[in-house]
Amino acid sequence: MKAFALFAVILASTFSSFGGPPTWQELNSHLYTNGPIVWQAPTNNLPTSLWIYKRLPPRPFLATVISNAAVLASLQNKELPKPSTNAFFINSTPDPCGMGFSIFSIQPASTTISFSSTNQILSTGNVLDDDTVTRLAFEYAARFGLNRTYLIPKNVYTGSNGAGCDGTLTNGICTRGILLSRKLDGVAFFSADNEADSVEGFSIEFGGGGQIRSFSLVWPNLERCQSASSASPQQIINYIRAHKAIVLPAPDEEDYFARLKTLATAKKLTITKITPYYGEGIIGEVPTNDLPPEFVTPFAELEAVADFGNSNAVVQLVSPILSSEVNRLLAK
Numbered sequence: 517m518k519a520f521a522l523f524a525v526i527l528a529s530t531f532s533s534f535g536g537p538p539t540w541q542e543l544n545s546h547l548y549t550n551g552p553i554v555w556q557a558p559t560n561n562l563p564t565s566l567w568i569y570k571r572l573p574p575r576p577f578l579a580t581v582i583s584n585a586a587v588l589a590s591l592q593n594k595e596l597p598k599p600s601t602n603a604f605f606i607n608s609t610p611d612p613c614g615m616g617f618s619i620f621s622i623q624p625a626s627t628t629i630s631f632s633s634t635n636q637i638l639s640t641g642n643v644l645d646d647d648t649v650t651r652l653a654f655e656y657a658a659r660f661g662l663n664r665t666y667l668i669p670k671n672v673y674t675g676s677n678g679a680g681c682d683g684t685l686t687n688g689i690c691t692r693g694i695l696l697s698r699k700l701d702g703v704a705f706f707s708a709d710n711e712a713d714s715v716e717g718f719s720i721e722f723g724g725g726g727q728i729r730s731f732s733l734v735w736p737n738l739e740r741c742q743s744a745s746s747a748s749p750q751q752i753i754n755y756i757r758a759h760k761a762i763v764l765p766a767p768d769e770e771d772y773f774a775r776l777k778t779l780a781t782a783k784k785l786t787i788t789k790i791t792p793y794y795g796e797g798i799i800g801e802v803p804t805n806d807l808p809p810e811f812v813t814p815f816a817e818l819e820a821v822a823d824f825g826n827s828n829a830v831v832q833l834v835s836p837i838l839s840s841e842v843n844r845l846l847a848k
Contacts, residue, residue: 551782551783551784552784552785553753553756553757553784553785553786553787554784554785554786554787555749555750555752555753555786555787556786556787556788557749557787557788557789557790557818557819558789559749562746562792563701563702563703563746563792564745564746565743565744565745565746566701566703566743566744566746566792566814566837566838567700567701567740567741567742567743567744567814568740568741568742568743568744568811568812568813568814568838569700569738569739569740569741569811569812569813570738570739570740570810570811570812571736571737571738571809571810571811572736572737572738572739573737574601574624574625574626574627574736574737575601575624575627575737576599576600576601576624577599577622577624577629578599578661579598579599580661581629581659581660581661582596582597582599582622582629583596584659584660585620585629585631585659585660585731585733586620588631588656588659588728588731589619589620589631589728589731590728591606591620591631594606594620597622600624601624601625602624603621603622603623603625604621604622605618605620605621605622606618606620606621608634609634618630618632619631619632619634625807625808626734626736627734627735627736627737628733628734629660629732629733630730630731630732631728631730631731631732632729632730633723633727633728633729633730642724642725642726643689643690643691643692643722643723643724644692644722644726645692646672646692648726649672649692649693649694649720649722650669650672650694652720652722652726653669653694653696653718653720654667654696656718656720656731657718660718660733660735662696662733662735666698666699666700667696667697667698667699667717667718668696668697668698668699668704668717669694669695669696669697670694670695670696670697670704670707672692672693672694673692673693674689674691674692674693675690675691675693675721690723690724691721691723692721692722693719693720693721693722693729693730694719695707695717695718696717696718696719697715697717698715698716698717698734698735698794700738700794700812703792703793703794703814704793705717705793705794705795706793706794706795706815706817714732714734715734716734716735716736716794716796716812717734718731718732718733718734718735719731719732720732736808736812738812741811744838744840744841745838745839745840746837746838746839747816747835747836747837747838747839747841747842748839749787751839751842752787752790752816752818752835752836752837752842753787754842754846755835755836755842755845755846756785756833756835758846760835760845760846761818761833761834761835762833762834762835763775763776763779763831763832763833764817764831764832764833764834778829779822779829782822782823782824782829783823783824784822784823785820785821785822785823786820786821786823787818787819787820788819788820788821789818789819790817790818790819790837791816791818791819792815792816792837793815793816793817794812794814794815795812795813795814795815796808796809796811796812797809797811797812797813798811798813799813799815799834799836800844800845813838813841814837814838815834815835815836815837815841816834816835816836816837817832817833817834818832818833818834818835819831819833820832820833
């Protein structure tokens with residue numbers, strides 16, 4: 517993992533054609549110079565302080581959780597492991613070229629259980645509606661011992677045509693899925709639309725007839741480490757002014773860096789919304805190994821309007837939300 521885990525989630529697929537996600541330095545926006553930055557985002561409901569969490573050593577999944585996961589994956593007839601801190605995989609049958617993939621895994625080191633069906637050609641018939649997908653997701657999450665009090669449902673997403681359907685060129689929807697994001701102190705974990713299975717929480721996707729196409733549980737054992745004061749609007753403005761903020765890529769964006777050049781010509785930036793999220797890792801820090809990040813920290817997603825004089829554009833930015841983190845990163 518070469519970057520703050522949040523950005524691995526956001527950017528891994530967006531920048532796959534670049535040979536890997538850009539570095540932190542490449543993503544510093546360098547957008548705004550002397551133009552005014554105006555804060556109009558309501559802050560009444562923002563917490564005055566937020567907790568930093570620390571990941572505890574991995575612990576085995578309970579036998580009931582392993583059993584229930586196997587049932588959801590229709591693998592109950594397979595020989596399953598007893599609770600352990602060792603990783604366990606069930607692989608698909610290799611194709612004629614000898615290639616296979618993991619269809620079921622238990623990875624205590626990252627506290628993850630995941631499943632992906634070998635039947636990726638699914639019908640467009642009888643796909644579950646949004647309400648049913650949401651209801652079933654909560655029901656299945658309970659089988660993993662998850663309390664809905666600590667889950668926040670994200671929007672139901674759909675797949676059609678080339679996204680696991682039967683190959684027929686129709687506009688029919690063949691899959692629906694949802695992420696139930698983990699919630700810490702009322703704050704959800706950030707997720708990119710196409711990377712739900714990498715986010716702390718429970719995600720599941722259904723194909724035609726309600727068939728479970730895939731699911732993923734990511735739920736590390738965390739404890740509160742330190743409470744820190746939230747940054748003021750002026751501190752965040754200073755952070756943007758110092759060319760530290762990162763512009764989030766738009767879905768299916770073809771030329772991210774061309775958009776950055778266009779945004780650099782904006783005459784004014786108005787911050788209209790701020791949303792706190794949690795993400796794994798420390799913003800701006802680069803892990804030196806492939807182990808899961810030691811800390812889970814909060815950050816802010818900002819929605820802003822870039823004013824070009826004769827037109828406007830909405831842009832999403834990422835910045836620290838803790839006062840101490842703003843100060844640390846500005847000192848770099």
